Amino acid sequence: MRAVLIWGALGAALLVPLWVAATSPLLAWREPIYIIAGLAGVIGLALMALQPLLAAGLLPGLPAPKGRRVHLWIGLAIVTAVILHVAGLWITSPPDVIDALTFRSPTPFAIWGVMAMWAVFAAALLASLRRKLRLPPRIWRRAHTALALVIVGGTSAHALLIEGTMGTVSKTALCLLVVLATLKVIHDLRIWTRRRA
Amino acid sequence: MKTSPLTRRSLIATTGAALATIASGLLVPARAAGLAPTPSMRGGANNYRPGAPIVDRIGGGGFWMTGTVRRAGDGAPISGARIQIWAHTTEGHERDPESHGATLTDANGEFRLEMPQIVPAFGQPHGHLAYDDPEFETVFLRPVMPNASDTTLAAHFVLQPA
Numbered sequence: 001m002r003a004v005l006i007w008g009a010l011g012a013a014l015l016v017p018l019w020v021a022a023t024s025p026l027l028a029w030r031e032p033i034y035i036i037a038g039l040a041g042v043i044g045l046a047l048m049a050l051q052p053l054l055a056a057g058l059l060p061g062l063p064a065p066k067g068r069r070v071h072l073w074i075g076l077a078i079v080t081a082v083i084l085h086v087a088g089l090w091i092t093s094p095p096d097v098i099d100a101l102t103f104r105s106p107t108p109f110a111i112w113g114v115m116a117m118w119a120v121f122a123a124a125l126l127a128s129l130r131r132k133l134r135l136p137p138r139i140w141r142r143a144h145t146a147l148a149l150v151i152v153g154g155t156s157a158h159a160l161l162i163e164g165t166m167g168t169v170s171k172t173a174l175c176l177l178v179v180l181a182t183l184k185v186i187h188d189l190r191i192w193t194r195r196r197a
Numbered sequence: 198m199k200t201s202p203l204t205r206r207s208l209i210a211t212t213g214a215a216l217a218t219i220a221s222g223l224l225v226p227a228r229a230a231g232l233a234p235t236p237s238m239r240g241g242a243n244n245y246r247p248g249a250p251i252v253d254r255i256g257g258g259g260f261w262m263t264g265t266v267r268r269a270g271d272g273a274p275i276s277g278a279r280i281q282i283w284a285h286t287t288e289g290h291e292r293d294p295e296s297h298g299a300t301l302t303d304a305n306g307e308f309r310l311e312m313p314q315i316v317p318a319f320g321q322p323h324g325h326l327a328y329d330d331p332e333f334e335t336v337f338l339r340p341v342m343p344n345a346s347d348t349t350l351a352a353h354f355v356l357q358p359a
Contacts (some may be wrong), residue, residue: 019253029316089319093291095243098317106239106339107320107346163345 003060004111010059013177014046017170024165038165040136044081045155047074049178051148052185072127082117109161110160123147145191152182210306215354231270234334236356241337244291245332249281252298255312257287262324264352266302268333274306274354282310291325308344317345326352334359 021042027035050059054071057064073085090097100110126144133140156175159166186192226356234340266278283297290296292349322342329335333356 006316026316029285030318031290034290093319096240099243104239109320129344149314162205163322164320 003185010053012047013174014049017166017174018042018046020170021165024167026165031098032093034092037085037092038086040081040084040092041159042166044078044085045159045174045178047078047081048152049174050074050157051078056185056189057193058090058185068119075124075127083118086117095135107161109158112154112161113158116151116158119150119154120148123151141189142191145186149186157183204333207240213332218330219340228291231357232267232272233337233353234269236351237335237337238339241325242327243328243339244282244283245281245326245337246294246297246323248295249283249294249299251279251300252310255282255298255310256286256295257313258311259348259356260286260314261309261349262312262313262352264326264354266308266328266356269355269357271281272355274302274304275333276302276304276306278302278306278308278328278333278356279327279330280310280354281309282324284313284324286313286315288313291318303330311338314348315342315350322347324350324352325343326354328354328356332359347355 018039022039026181030038042176051071051074052066054062054074057067059067062070085095096110099105100107101112103111103114105111123144126140126147130140136141156179160176161169198263199254262282264280266275266280267273268275279299281297281299281302283291285291285298288296293345298312300308302308315324322345324340324342326340328338329337336356338352338354340350342350
């Protein structure tokens with residue numbers, strides 16, 4: 001029963017913002033590639049809410065070892081969403097994306113988004129090189145978590161400053177969920193505080 | 198005994214005079230320079246199409262882009278200045294040729310062009326305007342609408358003679 005409630009609430013928290021964006025009146029005046037680019041961004045943000053919960057094994061039916069494997073696949077999905085988002089926007093309006101990538105954009109949210117994009121790529125790279133790098137586990141975990149903080153903070157600022165297809169209320173709630181879930185797990189897993197032996 | 202031509206009194210006098218000259222220059226530079234030219238805005242030139250035709254209206258209309266064009270320095274209105282206007286609207290993306298059109302300023306240096314409703318794109322409801330002819334320096338503007346439901350947007354040019 002508890003598992004059903006948790007999954008139900010989480011599903012609603014992720015799917016309602018996506019549904020609001022997917023039914024936005026603005027879509028009537030956008031070409032398919034622009035619509036795909038926008039929704040890929042929303043999906044990427046929604047998936048970010050799952051990542052800390054999976055890493056900590058907090059989701060029913062997905063305890064730590066299993067949850068970590070799903071965390072890896074969701075991570076890959078976020079990388080894919082980011083690439084679709086940026087590529088779709090590039091096709092829609094190349095100069096605007098070039099401005100964003102070179103930090104010359106007139107819109108501050110673009111800078112937050114590009115920062116978060118590089119942090120997503122870095123976090124994924126760090127994960128894929130985990131064995132090769134042979135970093136002490138504590139150091140690896142802190143580096144991956146630091147990147148997660150940049151991703152979560154940057155993406156939330158990016159989303160909140162944009163006037164687009166997402167609804168104000170569902171967008172704010174989703175960003176809060178992503179940030180709070182991340183902070184809770186950082187606290188619970190004692191990423192930066194000394195662990196008891 | 199030789200005396201230096203530079204006495205303490207003359208040093209103080211000339212230094213004081215020099216400082217007074219510099220200070221008076223600093224106090225009135227705005228009047229001397231007159232009306233400053235409008236700088237181009239970041240991203241203003243994005244999706245610009247050089248040579249877009251002069252039109253009576255862009256698409257079906259319903260939204261008004263207005264503004265003025267004046268000369269830097271004395272602020273005199275510039276008549277017959279060609280201003281190109283484009284935006285993401287209910288009828289097309291910024292890149293679409295039919296989203297672009299140009300108009301000319303009247304004797305008062307004012308312009309006004311009807312176009313389709315601007316809708317939020319790339320995170321903000323915004324328009325683009327360009328002055329790009331030989332008489333004055335090129336200027337690209339990218340004004341943002343305070344409210345996406347607005348049906349008019351204004352942008353003003355102060356141009357530097359080329």
